[in-house]
Amino acid sequence: MNFHSIGISDVGVRGTAVSFSSLNYHLRVLNDVNKHKNKPSTRSSPPIPPPASTVPISSHPVKTDEPKTSSETQKAHSCLSGSCPAVYQENTVGIIGGVSVLSTLIFLEKLIWWSSRDGESVPFIVCSDPMLRQQTYKPSMKVTSTSCYSSSYSCDSKKYIFSEVDQTPVVDNFRRQRMFLEEGGAQCIVMPCHVSHVWYGEISQGCKLPFLHVADCVARELKEARFKPLEAGCGVKIGVIVTDGALVAGVYQEKLQNEGFEVVFPDEPTMEHIINPAVKSFNQKDKVGAQNLLRIAIQVLLVRAANAVILASDELQGLLPHDDPLSKKCVDPMDSLARSVVRWAKSAKVHDNIRHNT
Numbered sequence: 254m255n256f257h258s259i260g261i262s263d264v265g266v267r268g269t270a271v272s273f274s275s276l277n278y279h280l281r282v283l284n285d286v287n288k289h290k291n292k293p294s295t296r297s298s299p300p301i302p303p304p305a306s307t308v309p310i311s312s313h314p315v316k317t318d319e320p321k322t323s324s325e326t327q328k329a330h331s332c333l334s335g336s337c338p339a340v341y342q343e344n345t346v347g348i349i350g351g352v353s354v355l356s357t358l359i360f361l362e363k364l365i366w367w368s369s370r371d372g373e374s375v376p377f378i379v380c381s382d383p384m385l386r387q388q389t390y391k392p393s394m395k396v397t398s399t400s401c402y403s404s405s406y407s408c409d410s411k412k413y414i415f416s417e418v419d420q421t422p423v424v425d426n427f428r429r430q431r432m433f434l435e436e437g438g439a440q441c442i443v444m445p446c447h448v449s450h451v452w453y454g455e456i457s458q459g460c461k462l463p464f465l466h467v468a469d470c471v472a473r474e475l476k477e478a479r480f481k482p483l484e485a486g487c488g489v490k491i492g493v494i495v496t497d498g499a500l501v502a503g504v505y506q507e508k509l510q511n512e513g514f515e516v517v518f519p520d521e522p523t524m525e526h527i528i529n530p531a532v533k534s535f536n537q538k539d540k541v542g543a544q545n546l547l548r549i550a551i552q553v554l555l556v557r558a559a560n561a562v563i564l565a566s567d568e569l570q571g572l573l574p575h576d577d578p579l580s581k582k583c584v585d586p587m588d589s590l591a592r593s594v595v596r597w598a599k600s601a602k603v604h605d606n607i608r609h610n611t
Contacts, residue, residue, distance in 0.1 A: 342376050344601035346594055347439025349430045349456075350381025351446025356567045356587075357381055360445030363591040368598070375598040378437045380430045385423070420452065427456040435462060441597055443467075445587055447565050451500045463597060467586050468508035470593040471563060475584070476512045483558040490515045492554030492562035494569060496532050505565055505586075517559050523550060532568045540572070547572055551579050 346364075350357040357379065368375040427449060431442055442457075442464045444450060450467055457464045480489045491514045495502045506516045519528055531546035547569055554562050563584045564570050570587065573580045 342438075342602075343440055344375065344598035345438050345440050346375055346377040346598060347431070347434030347437065347442045347462075348377055348379040349427060349434065349442065349444045349446075349449065350379060350385075351444065352385050352448050353446070353567055354381055354383065357445055359571070360587050360591065363587055364594060367588075367591045368595045373599075375595060378434055378439055380433050380437075382426055382430060385426055420455075424452050424455045427452060428458075431456060431460060435460070440601060441465065441594070443590060443594055445590060447495070447501050447504070447567070447586070448497055450504045453504070465590065465593055465597065466508070467590045468505045470589040471505070471584060471586050472508045472512040472514070474589050474592070475509070475514065475561060478561075480560040483560060487558065488513060488515045490517050490557070490559045492517045492519075492551075492557070492559035494519060494528060494550060494554070494562060494564055494566060496528065496566040496568055501565060505563060517554055517557050519550060519553065523553050527553070532566075535568045535572065543568075544572055548577075548579055551582065555582060 348357070348360070351360075361377075361379065364375060364377070427444075434442060440462060442460060442462055444453070444456070444467070447467070449456070453464075453466055475491060482489050484490075491509050493502060493505050493509070493516055495505070495518075502518060506518075509516050527546050527550045531543045531550065534540075534542035534546060551562050561584055562582055563586060564572075565586055570585050573583070
């Protein structure tokens with residue numbers, strides 16, 4: 254199996270230094286992202302994260318021309334051969350790449366931004382396999398899904414039908430990536446991908462590390478927001494917009510209901526005449542058209558007394574400008590996941606410092 258492994262170095266200092274390797278052995282990432290954390294940053298963070306569609310990704314290769322002693326060289330070779338972990342910090346995060354490589358890179362940008370706000374950087378390792386897209390996507394001109402209101406809707410754009418996917422190789426692939434990250438020194442696992450969470454239970458089986466679930470992170474933050482019901486006699490309602498079918502919708506529905514929320518999905522006419530055309534416009538590079546349709550879809554859910562709307566779709570996340578009033582009503586699950594990772598990393602670091610000082 255060929256994994257695309259990404260090592261991040263000097264995060265928040267001179268942009269994002271990324272080293273890409275396509276290999277058929279376990280890569281050990283030797284760069285310490287906190288090595289230069291006391292240096293002044295040459296990149297000023299924006300007041301708010303940039304939209305996902307315009308996130309700048311720097312792909313400068315990691316410098317390897319620094320002089321190394323013989324012992325350092327031997328240590329590097331031993332790590333590459335698999336006899337030691339790549340990262341030695343207690344708050345190292347292992348990131349399983351999603352079906353979309355672009356969504357993985359966007360999550361990395363979010364993680365770097367959220368973690369560097371207080372001058373710290375979270376050490377992390379990424380493993381991404383491009384074969385996943387071929388294993389999970391089966392082009393079809395129509396996919397039927399069922400919402401929590403038992404109303405079906407169809408999508409005209411090319412999507413995949415989970416029932417037609419052989420789940421065994423997909424789950425095995427994800428689990429190999431997870432074990433790769435565990436062996437590389439990760440102390441926590443995350444998957445910045447909506448689709449992969451359909452198999453979260455199978456992928457996390459046997460994992461002894463904290464394995465953050467994106468919908469858990471979203472539900473927890475919404476619970477902390479302490480919303481009040483907008484309709485008498487009803488609970489707090491949360492709208493959810495998905496474009497990948499009922500199984501992905503179910504991922505969020507279950508977690509939100511566990512926290513006591515009522516979940517509101519778009520009805521069939523909204524899916525057919527607004528959301529699906531919005532995705533189609535986005536894929537056809539008609540950003541303005543997609544934005545206008547998305548605004549309508551959000552308004553439809555807000556009219557149904559939703560306190561907030563979760564955009565659980567790669568195509569729709571970051572589509573609206575951050576200064577758009579409707580953006581303040583929306584939740585980007587990948588932002589919630591990134592913030593949860595930062596909180597975990599800070600807690601793990603504190604516990605590690607206490608352990609070393611006692």
